Amino acid sequence: MSIVHVLPSDVIARIAAGEVVERPASVVKELVENSLDAGATRVEVHLKEGGKAQIHIKDNGKGISREDLLVLFQRHATSKITSALDLDKVLSLGFRGEALYSVGSVAEVNIKSRAAGSADAWDMDVKGGRKSDPSPVAMAAQGTEIRVNELFFNTPARKKFLKSDASETEQVLNIFLPYTLLYPERSFLLTHNGRTLLDVAPAPAAERFARALNLEAKHILTGEGAMSAEDARLRFIMGDINIQRHRRDLQFLFVNGRPVQSRNILFHVNEMYRLIMPDGVHPAFAVFLDVPPEDVDVNVHPAKREVRIRQEARLGGFLRTQAEQILMTQGGAKVVKGAEPLFALPEQVPFNEGIAGAKIVFGPGQRSSLPEPVAREAAPLFAQFAADVAQDRQGALKDRLLRTRFIGTFACKYHLFEEGESLFVIDQHAAQERILFEKFRDQIASDSVEVQHLLTPLILKLTPQERVAFDEVQEKLRLFGFETTLLDGQAVAVHSVPVVLPSPELAVRALLADEQVAHTDHDTLARRACRASVMTGDVMQGQEAVYQLKTLMGCADPFTCPHGRPVFVELRSSFLDRQFLRTG
Ligand SMILES: Nc1ncnc2c1ncn2[C@@H]1O[C@H](COP(=O)(O)OP(=O)(O)OP(=O)(O)O)[C@@H](O)[C@H]1O
Ligand SMILES: [Mg+2]
Incomplete structure (x- = not known):
């Protein structure tokens, strides 16, 4: 009796989908890219329960005709490339014809679309890869609306793997944010359970950067350069020394109009900031790199996260000098600390x-x-x-x-x-850190944190990621002596601070940078708060x-x-x- 057999097509589909769709954030990435490829000037994403219950996306792009709906949700159904030759010069965000097919096989999908120039709109359901016939529906304007319900309803193992609503939402944010920086001339809206996380109107690129990340515009620098031999062009948006965060989640890289990750390239820019920033904090920046399409391989990873670039080392060096120049010339001299030789004590040596x-x-x-x-x-x-x-x-x-x-x-x-x-x-x-830590730790342990009430509250603008973290952190903050209230969803008012900490703002930010704060022990958190607080302490x-x-x-x-x-x-x-x- 033979034991080798070809898997049924729905099983194949679910396996393939796993490569594209890992979690709500990957669905959002694919759907947002489709909307942008369709020329939408406004993209809205609404999540329910971190996207696990529903991801609803709405765009005003060119829409999809009834004929095209009929072939959609099949593997390799794409309008974006037609032959292997096109693979070398992909200019759209999508090109594989994999995304909708994958989403359609692991969720319950409803799609409504009205194509440009058509008076009719169509509605279609897809569940576990099976499509209904398109039926007419009313839509006021051209565009597409997709609802992805009950993600992984048919793959319980994967569903179990998903994290808390806050954690999934944060991952969606981290996927979504880069597109808002890449397309500053378009509008974006992101909500979670009806609450707005990000709402940005068209603006110049640097202004969009500040607005989307909720940073002070006056601390944002810009610059550009070219590397003629490689035919490479470079654009920078950079936070100056005043923008320091405990996570690297405000660092973005775009290659040929595509958000990508490349540890090597980000490393060069971070290294350059090391000259002016203390250890343990990270800058904000976006690097937009344009190189000839044939020098980039976008097909390294099925989810297109990673690119490979020819001449990566040379580009890195170039990036570094350019970034240094922008910072040193526009950032002001005050940032160049330690210009004289310093005797560095053995920092890492136990x-x-x-x-x-x-x-x-x-x-x-x-x-x-x-x-x-x-x-x-x-x-x-x-x-x-x-x-x-x-x-x-x-x-x-x-x-x-x-x-x-x-x-x-x-x-x-x-x-x-x-x-x-x-x-x-x-x-x-x-x-100082040692002294504060022991005091703070003992006060927390005996539930007797000495607090100072502020006459005028300290207002902290939150980045979207910090905003998401805030809900989980607020209770811990209270325990540590920080009474806080949320203002207009974008900022936090701090009404009281623990007396022992010299820079409460930095301490709050350090706590907001911890995704796992609910599960982190008090000593660790106190240690972190003290560290952040004395890092820039008085002399x-x-x-x-x-x-x-x-x-x-x-x-x-x-x-x-x-x-x-x-x-x-x-x-x-x-x-x-x-x-x-x-x-x-
Ligand atoms: N929001 C949208 N507006 C208009 N057309 C769309 C939209 N979403 C998808 N399409 C059409 O459906 C096709 C299939 O989309 P899908 O995301 O599956 O593949 P793709 O974008 O071509 O490639 P990739 O798998 O790399 O994303 C697209 O090529 C496009 O023609
Ligand atoms: Mg796509």
């Missing part, structure tokens, strides 16, 4: 690994590693200090630190203290530095910041003697 990885970091444009001899010589000194901490000699170490004399502040970041033959260098932000001087050290010594764990980085390093005078080639 105590017990010595300092082999230490390096000296120069200002923008030039980086170099620590001169060889220092790197090698330094190891035992730090190792000794590490050993003191590790081997439970904390008490002795605390005593020594309390006996130190304050010398001064270096590079607006480090406090210098001396004791005997030792110079202690204290990272004031790491120290302390003199007496304050001494006071800080004393307070720190009262902490349960004063030797590392809550994220595990060292708070101190100790330099012995013998170390300096060797640098000066003093033999003794």
